[in-house]
Amino acid sequence: MSDAALLARAPRLARRASRMQASEIRELLKIIEQPGVISFAGGIPDPALFPVDVIRQHYSDILSDPVSAGRALQYSVSEGDADLRDWIVDHMRSRGVACSRDNILITSGSQQALEFTAKLFLSPGDTALVTAPTYLGALQAFAASEPVFQDLDVADIEATAAQVRTRSESDPSDCKFAYVVPDFANPSGETMDLAARRRLLDLAERLDIAIIEDSPYAALRYEGEPVAPIQALDLEGGRSIDESRVVFCGSFSKVFTPGMRLGWVCASRDLIRRLVLIKQSSDLNAPALNQMVVARLTADHFDRQAARAQAHYRAKRDAMLEALSQHMPAHARWSEPEGGMFIWLAAGAGIDTAALLPRAIEEARAAYVPGRAFYADGRTSDAMRLSFSLPDCAQIRAGVERLAELVRQAG
Template identity: 55%
Template sequence: MKASEIRELLKLLEQPGVISFAGGIPHPTLFPMGEVQSTYAEVLADKTLGPQALQYSVSEGYLPLRQWIVSHMAGRGVECSSGNIVITSGSQQGLEFLGRLLLSPNDTALVEAPTYLGALQAFAAFEPQYDELRPEDGNRTPESYLSAAAAAGGSAKFAYVVPDFANPTGLTLSLAARQNVLKLARDLDVPVIEDTAYAALRFEGQALPSLQAMDMEQTGSIDASRVIYCGTFSKTITPGLRIGWLCASQDIIRRIVLVKQATDLNSPLLNQMVMCRLAEQVYERQVMSAIERYRGRRDAMLQALETYMPKGVTWTKPAGGLFVWVILPYDIDPAELLKRAVSEAHVAYVPGAAFFAAGQNRNCMRLSYSLPNEDDIVRGVRQLAELLPALN
């Protein structure tokens, strides 16, 4: 999505009475406001921690926070140490660092189509080419990726996936698809960037193993693994503190630390200290509260789509996360429809072309159920659906 298109969308969202399915952001009533306020006060009042919190710090990140993450990663089947963790200013910074570390102009990044818009934006500064990664289809040969990358003037450098409740589709990669990604990465000898921003928001079913845990079963240790795990607190505790992390081999982490030093030295230590205490005290409660809230809104959106959408419209049925991906008939362009949707139906969404590296598949839209309440979700879907028959 171009910057001009984002600005235009934001202007539309400023109109009064608009039901926004556009923002893929946490609901602010879930933020632990009291705990955040008291924790900042406690840290700053501590005679030892207070001065430290306002000082420069190591680029790797606050050690107690990294130790909490080590314990958290063990729960995802990843045995690691604090030396395998670097704290980033949100997982978005982690993606930008990985693009900087791994890409040169005309190198190829393997990404799903559609994929997370923020990843495409993070990688774009390094002028890559993109090739479509199809995890659920293991038939494409490694040689075809290599030849396509060579024809583009570079080489394949990494595969990027959002395996759990992906942005924008809400879909989860099957176990076989995860195995396909890892096999392809081994055959191409490239790393896998595993973006887990939504993994904690599982509404139903059993969690599948992370790609990093699966790869470690093959390699025997994290330092032999080719998977780089991107984690964040943004969807579970709060995005405002801008705390994420990368978990990878110590070799990769050392290289990332050098990038971090050259970029911003360290993520704000005060925020790291506060996030560490919040993670220790409220993480599980926050996750359960988010799941309860978003599950009901997901259910309301799926039921409304089933009730009101005309024939020819299909959509995904996510088991978690924040998004539903809607596929319209080919002759409907959601980008063209958006202004009418806002002005007539008072509903906003994100046109699907933004999530494709080549801008294809213009007949899709991303709907997020994170912000509107259930009544607004039903009303918004109904009003959006009423626009569609006239265009068929």
């Protein structure tokens, strides 16, 4: 049967299906998994850091006891494991967010938290404020709810507010939230300073919108002083978390392992109750066994594991920054992150990094993610996201040198 005939017989899909796009990064990873290609594409934790022996022991201990095994292999409450949520409560309090177990929902990775917030806040045609560039996974999670994306300029909240009002003259309530990755952002590597976080809170107050604070990299700080979470700033002056407009999304993937697929949301009890209903209609609960293992991991190993990750990735970041400084041509510019996994490189005006990527893979045998993937409107970009988390230092130096020669030729 021809393609045209198959399309003619295809069932009619929901309108949102047309907005579901394959992840440019996931598709790219399929191409570059070949010998000799040095990949700076995926923001993938280094398996050398995975505490395999400790994890194996926790699984064994839990499954060796009939009582804990029965609990671990059974359906569980949608809110999440009580011990794990209690650890998160203590963790959030250490960061300035006074909360209780009722303010925490365990999700299947923080990506699910983004999907759930989109379902909770967005109706078709609503406005979602996102930085430009922003995390591709967030754009995908939000897109199915059919929002209108608008650039969020935290440096100029007056301009952002004016654009929202212009766009929303018929219904000013249709702007629902501002989404940010405030610490070592994916993809830019930048960190919002304290003043920018306060400006964002001011904007949210003016527009009466929520803030989605996506913070998977906060534990990966290599230098400088930590900045208070936006949610903690929102609670200054004695405000209760149940009055907060900030929805905090956290993850265990970057410190421990992404394969456990566990993240969390910290928010007001009202929002958590609503998110729990979405969770129940989605997958009922995150895997109880994994939650019990991570509860034990966090209690005994979080600080130690975070310190290991910081030292490990700091060396890789330094190797990439040094290589960029040595080899990139003068017309290239790049971020110098204080933490996280990413460096954002602007190759130079007139260079389309999406068009350049096939040559990078075939000739330079090095891969990156084109900047275009991180803009809601898919605009042409001279930028590329470089992740230093997976290659070793020698591969980082070699890959950057190869890319630098390509950028020099393209410029």
